[in-house]
Amino acid sequence: MAKLLKLRLGVSDDPTALQPTLADCLQALLSQSEPLMAQVIEGLQLAAAPAGPRRIPGFQQPGIQRAVQALAEASAEVRARYTAELGRLVYEGGGKEQAQTEALRFEDLQLFGDEELDQSIEVARAQQEVSQAVDDVLPALDALISTLLGWRTIQSGLNPLRPDVFVRALQACLAAHVPDPAVREALIVPAAGLLGAQLRQLYRELTDWLASSGVEPAMPVGGKAKKGLATGTAVASSVAKTLLTLDRLRKLLAGDFDTPPRQDYQHTLPASMALLQDMKQVDALVRQLEERSRGEPPAPPRDLLEPAPAEGSPRLGRQLGKEVVRLMFDNLTQDSRLVREYKNQLKAIEPAVLRLAQYDSRFFSDRSHPARQLLDRMTQRSLAFTNESDPGWQRFLATVQAAVKWLDSKVIDADTFAELLETLQAQWGEQDQNGRQRRxxxxxxxxxxxxxxxxxxxxxxxxxxxxxxxxxxxxxxxxxxxxxxxxxxxxxxxxxxxxxxxxxxxxxxxxxxxxxxxxxxxxxxxxxxxxxxxxxxxxxxxxxxxxxxxxxxxxxxxxxxxxxxxxxxxxxxxxxxxxxxxxxxxxxxxxxxxxxDDAAIWLAEGEAAGTGYLQPEAGAQGAPAQGPEQPPAAPGELRTGAWVELMVKGEWLRVQLTWASPHHTLFMFTSPAGTAHSMSRRMLDRLRAQGLMKVIADRNVVDEALDQVAKTALLNSLDGKT
Structure with missing residues (x-):
């Protein structure tokens, strides 16, 4: 493969005299895409050969050999397509398919068909293969590319040459030239391994070139280098590693582990209560439910040598449900955005949710389930506070503590959570009444x-x-x-x-x-x-x-x-x-x-006074950025309910996006004290570009915790433990 440096410099040249731009880097690396794919095709041919040191036994199947031969015969077309696809992804970001392969959402998993599920696992395995190959050279390249992008700190997610871009181009290329899904699944991981080996060499050469040209690397966030590609902290336990997989999680969400209605299905209690009231047997039923609500003794760890429960058995569904709940709460209690004392209250709520999940699988599949709504609303409201000394924290904590006591004293079912949620919202509504009118x-x-x-x-x-x-x-x-x-x-x-x-x-x-x-x-x-x-x-x-x-x-x-x-x-x-x-x-x-321009809207002084409107002139003057750098984002990415930190009079203030105009030209943020801060889209862009606004959470924290559960299941699926 051609050396990148040979494309740019002579032996007697001063490397620092011609410092490359980001466009130079992209052009130089994309020029190597055809040789890169040629090496992959050559490696697949050697793996499919009847004899040789690189022969793979699984590649001796007729279908795989025919597919590899077809790739070799159409090598020019395959290389051209890979180059075109890679160029599109590098310069345009990949569009919809990027969201499909990178953002695995817990709530969407139940909608996946078998083909989509297999594709997610297939792409994840390929990305894992490439990431392992470039793990030691990528951080240095990320630091240099971040500098060319204009960042002082490393922004690995913004690197247009990150490994997943090459993997998605490979997937698209194989999908076009290998129509059989089973054959494509067999080819993509070995092809990704070959791609990773060549990409590692390219990354090293590109890093050497940029460093020798005088490009200074960006600093790691927090001052410590992070090796490898950390895509998120997934909580895993011994049970999860042996039990929770993507396919089983999908079945849990689809209700495949549900059993016919039985006596212990608590969500049928309202009708049963009415019937037993006439039969003078309510007291006996309540005593039985109270005994059961104290909780089952913890199940002993399953012997890994013991055969796993049948796929459709209720026992497996209960075990999966328990593990999903535990992983979700583990992710929540490790979230740095939540105040420590609130995390302690979450731990106290966990047993009640575990008991509910054993008999009501709607908790996993229905986002409007009262228990999910309760966790969502409490957690989102807790984001208003950065520490335990903030005004209003003690009043909020008192409502959460009362909720914990409520759950400890009640029979646990969906109606219990619905009643508790209604009570909390009434209390919060009274507290927010004045601020709501101003909003x-x-x-x-x-x-x-x-x-x-x-x-x-x-x-x-x-x-x-x-x-x-x-x-x-x-x-x-x-x-x-x-x-x-x-x-x-x-x-x-x-x-x-x-x-x-x-x-x-x-x-x-x-x-x-x-x-x-x-x-x-x-x-x-x-x-x-x-x-x-x-x-x-x-x-x-x-x-x-x-x-x-x-x-x-x-x-x-x-x-x-x-x-x-x-x-x-x-x-x-x-x-x-x-x-x-x-x-x-x-x-x-x-x-x-x-x-x-819709982004620039004028308001009269009287109109602006009641909304805390920041006039454009005010935005030009502001305190210097105090917080960590973050990638700029379009205002459309901010959803109503998102929490941000806004620099106000030299201090960071936690505010929530409570209203956006129908055309997304005006936005109003509200502080926990009820003070409004509104601005135009242009002002919003300016504040984010200057580092005077930081997004804390643009999605529900509980949803993010469940997304991490789905990623844990995906990692377990990659290990082949299904």
Whole structure:
């Protein structure tokens, strides 16, 4: 394989004189994609050969040999396709298939078909094979690529040349040229091993090249180098390693381990209670349930030599259910975002959830199950606090402790969790009542501002078209498309009788355009101008005052308009006035590009006061970034309910995204104390780019803990223990 350095430097060159860019790195490595795939095909041929040191016995099957031979015969086409697919993934990120292969969601697992399940395991095995091959050389490359990306700290997830990109390109290539799924499954792991060996060499050469060219590596987050690709901390136990696999987890979610309704199915109790009430046997039933609710004695560890329970047996389902619950709580108690004392309360809740899961498998498959909802709401609310000294923490902790006592004293079923959730939400609702009213008022003000802005955009286009070709000075066009479109839009939105132009502000546009035209028809023009100008100026200022528009934003307009009108009233006879008017008309447009941009929305001072709105000017001034760097993300990635930390007056403040406008142009965040902080999309982008906003959790923490359970099951599936 060609050396990368030979493509760039001569022997006598100074390596640091021509420092490569990120584009140079991508181009250099992509140029090696065809030789890379050629090496993989050659290795598969040697593995399928009847004799030889690299012969693999499993490759001697006719179907596999035919597939390898077909790859070799179409080598040019395979290499070209791999290059094209790799280039697309490197430059475009891979799109939908990236989410399918990287984001294994617990909640989606029950929807997987056999083919999708096999594909997930197939790709994961291939990624594991490549990752192991490049584990020792990748961290150094990540550090250098992060520098070229502009980061001071290592951002391995942003490396466009990370191993999974090459694996996905390999998978797509094999899927196109090896139609038989069974044959493709047999080929992909050996092919990934060959790919990993060659990729390791490429990574090493690329690292040497960048280092010799004077590129400084980024610093590890936290100051400690991390070897290998850590994709997440998965909690594993001896039971999980022998029992929990992806296929079994899917069956658990699908209810395959459920048994027909029996006496110990507690979710049928409401009807049974009503029947037994008439039979005078309620007391006896309650005593039996209380004895059972104290919990079963822990089952002894299963002897690994003992045959595993049958796949469809209720016993296996209960064991899987217990392990999923334990892993979920283990992930929650290891989450650094949660306050320590809250984690202790979670440990106290775990036994009740374990008892519930034994008889109600809906806990795993139904996100709306009362027990899941209770854990979700409590945990999300706990994210409002960073430590135990935060205001409001003790009050929140008291509600959680009361919930733990409630569960200890009740018969455990779905109705118990539903009743508890209703009680907690009522308590939290009372605590949040004042803040909720302020949020609703703020949301209405922001929604009105967005509607006004969208209507103003439409009107601005109409005004521009109306003035087109009439010789209107640019400063007048600026005013019509910017300030006056807001005035007309506000007047139209505030009208309740359905009038299209309630205050005549829309009709005023024609008068303003006529007053600044260089008309050739001078007869009666002077008299009309003299009569029109005072009223025109008065109406313009009246409209701007009606929406509380800042005078400083229209100062230049009125100065220039007065100069042009004075010259027109003199009919050009005053040379000094005429020159001043010509200078005003010749001034270049100062209309910002953001007038038609949804990301830039203007709010009046009174509107902004009730929403904590951050005006664009305020965003330019801010404290320097204090927190760790994080990748920039589009605002659409933030969901309502997400928790972030926002730099406010030099201090980090934990706030929650409580409202986003329908067009995602305005966002409102609320602190635990109920204080609102709202901003436009442009401001949100700016704060994140400056490191003044850090995303803490954009998904439910409980969902993330269950996703880690699914990843644990995937890792166990890779070990072949099904």
């Amino acid at each position: 609703e008022d703020g949301a209405r003000a922001l929604l009105h501002a967005e509607q006004r802005h969208l209507l103003a955009q439409k009107l601005a286009g109409e005004f521009a078209q109306e003035a087109e070709g009439l010789g209107v000075p640019e400063f007048v066009g600026d005013f019509l498309k910017g300030s006056w479109s807001q005035v007309v839009a506000e007047a139209k939105l505030s009208c309740v009788d359905g009038s299209d132009d309630p205050y005549g502000y829309r009709a005023l546009v024609a008068d303003l355009v006529w007053s600044v035209q260089k008309s050739t028809a001078q007869r009666s023009r002077l008299a009309r101008l003299a009569q029109m100008i005072p009223g025109l100026l008065e109406r313009l200022r009246e409209g701007l005052d009606r929406i509380d528009y800042p005078p400083e934003l229209t100062g230049r307009f009125f100065e220039n308009l007065t100069v042009v009108h004075q010259s027109a009233l003199q009919e050009g006879r005053d040379a000094q006035a005429r020159e001043a008017a010509e200078a005003a008309e010749a001034q270049p447009s100062q209309l910002p590009d953001s007038v038609f």
